[in-house]
Amino acid sequence: MLSYILHRILMLVPVLFGVTLVSFLLLHMVPGDPAEILAGQEATKEAVDRIRAEYGLDQPLAVQFVRFVWNAVRGDLGISIQSRHPVGELLFQRLRFTLQLSLASILVASAMGLVAGIISSTRQYSIFDNASMLGALFGISMPIFWLGLLLILIFAVRLHWLPSGGTGTLRHFILPAIALGSASAAVIARMTRASMLEVTRQDYIRTARATGYRERVVIFRHALKNAMIPVLTVFGLEFGYMLGGAVLTETVFSLPGIGRLLVEGIFARDYPVVQGAMILVATTFVLVNLLTDVAYAFFDPRIRYE
């Protein structure tokens, strides 16, 4: 197991190199120039060229790439061309908000998703089942942007219960977590229901019931644990996406997360910021996948990693 985890972590190195290379090439293929954007409309070409030289943007691409990788390996991700903030510091700040938001959202998603999924599967075709699956359909279909604005309108503008956006307290994360978590909740609910329905039709569940276990024990101890594997996959993927930044949620609720950093970085052609953020997103995604794989082994001891 340990050597498996170590192996997977080592695999990060080629993945990160690939991500860095591809994002570097893509970024430089897009027309636009960070120096031009920074200098603005009024700037002379001379002023733009000075900025290009300052950040080494006048060097050949290969030189720029090697320099970036060499510095990155030594832990120096450079400074933002847009604002001169050190990229490492920016990523660290943003990661904190993104982690908080992702954890809150996945909590909302799994609480809502698992409960709805389990009840739906145990009372198949009941009113509750139909209602929660209809709700799940809404959850998946509703644009986050719209849902977010609606939540702000109700809970911030009309009821004054929660802040409309920004950061500061944990209360600031409640509405964004609901907005971001509801789509995942819907996916998790549907997956839980399907998986539970399949498992509860298995022989060993019938045996468990025949042995005289109470229904609650059958569902939670015998069925749920085995039904968790596919749910876990969805859970891991959703969490991975959340950690990769939730641009829309971050924008509606004015949260400074990784997603906005990345998108605003792309618009400003802020190469060091975009590359740093790409590396961070790739790393978290790989690590979350790894955690998911390790969790499989917990739920199904037959799964072994050599």
Place this chain on the structure above:
Amino acid sequence: MRRTWWIFLSALLIGAVALLPCAWAASQPQSGGTLVYGAGADPDSLDPANTDSNPGEAVGRMMNNFLVRFDAKLNLLPDLATKWTQSKDGMTWTFTLRKGVKFHDGTPFNAEVVKYNFERFLGSEKPLKASLHDPIIKSVEVVDEYTVKFNLKVPFAFFLNNLAHSATAMVSPAAHKKWGKDLTLHPVGTGPFKFVEWVRGDRVVLERNDEYYEGKPRLDKIIVRTVREDSARVLGLEAGDYDLIVRIPPEEVGRLMREGRVRVYAEQSNRALWVKFNVTKKPFDDIRVRQALNYAVDKESIVRNIYQGLAAVIPTLVGPLNNGYAPVKGYPYDPAKAKQLLAEAGYPTGFKTNLFTPKGRYLKDFELAQAVQQQLSAVGVEAALETSDWGSYLAALRKPPAENKADMHLLGWSPSTAEARWGIYPISACDQLYPRGSNLGFYCNKALDDLIGKAVASTTLKARDQNLREAQELLVKDPAAIYLLATKETVGMSLKLHGVINSPLELVYVDKDTWKDR
């Protein structure tokens, strides 16, 4: 029945008496409180000499002072300089400085500080806005501790405007020596509010400067929050999370004004929007075609229908509030005349062309381009719209004529020195053709350059403004662009907030007198 009446009446009376002190208190300026300001974007830089964005300049104006400054109507007032004289030939300016001013880090303000600040522009560091002073100032001399003399390279009628430009804020030499280019992360000025922190993408925090030279500011603290999404800013204001927001979408203005729960101001800005011709391309080399296209666009209808009145039609490249703006007669909407001119130029059935436009950079920019496209098509000119994000857009426009694909392009231009020359010269003069300057339409008219040159060399305001008027008349006769409109800036604020400055430079900020009901 009778009793109910009594209860009702006495309740009314008690209510009125209870409200009286409130009404009285509301009219009295109060001290204390935190202002939460919802800005549309992060500053680009907090080092004045390196900023080129409205959020950066607005935050800067709360932290800094200038030798002379603009008031809310763009008049020039004394600030760190109390008085000044100009030599007869216009080549030297002498300023008397205010005594007893201190930077936030304790550095005293004096003539040496002024010299240091300007030598930063003239020297090897070359901050972004070096081109503001470098071509004009030859040297700065310290006459005595509180007197400073500027020797110019050329007489320059807009020198005071340049000194009031956001970039010319006085920064602490000690801080600049310590931080160099990273002054942007550790700004130190003399203004009413001191820098506390800048968490990018989230907030800039400022606190009261108790030693401010004009007296202690009323507000304790200012939090400038980055709220990118327009509707989130409006909802946040309505929810009471922000006291002040910028850029309200025109569709929302009517509702907010009707409901009256927040205050909404629309202030004319000096930002002009126009569609520039690339005169190196046919048929835009023909003056008749350029005139025809000006006749073809119904500006009034655009202002009414797309901007819901939040813009004003302008006759040339210059917005109405700039020093030296002349209300010359522009082009009326006259499609018949447009067709006739096109026919004379040899295009009786019109022609095909393109129109480059940004999307989301200026108020309703893309909608504006679409309207222009439709109205041109009515006189037979079919312009294909090309749009992209700002970075790609700049890259496409900032190209020499041979590689430049834009036949026409839409841009906004806001003279940050609030004078008409800046509205014309950098984008239309012969010696400012890209790559030397920002003239991306490659328009060149020597007579226009002469008039601007004469305005610059004028030593009286009257002569200066007369030359500028003639320049604007010439721009009508020989159009460099389809002249469109100047936008208005809408600001929303809580009913509790008083004394916010909504400058026509598109800068919304507060000063020491801004106050909030407790």
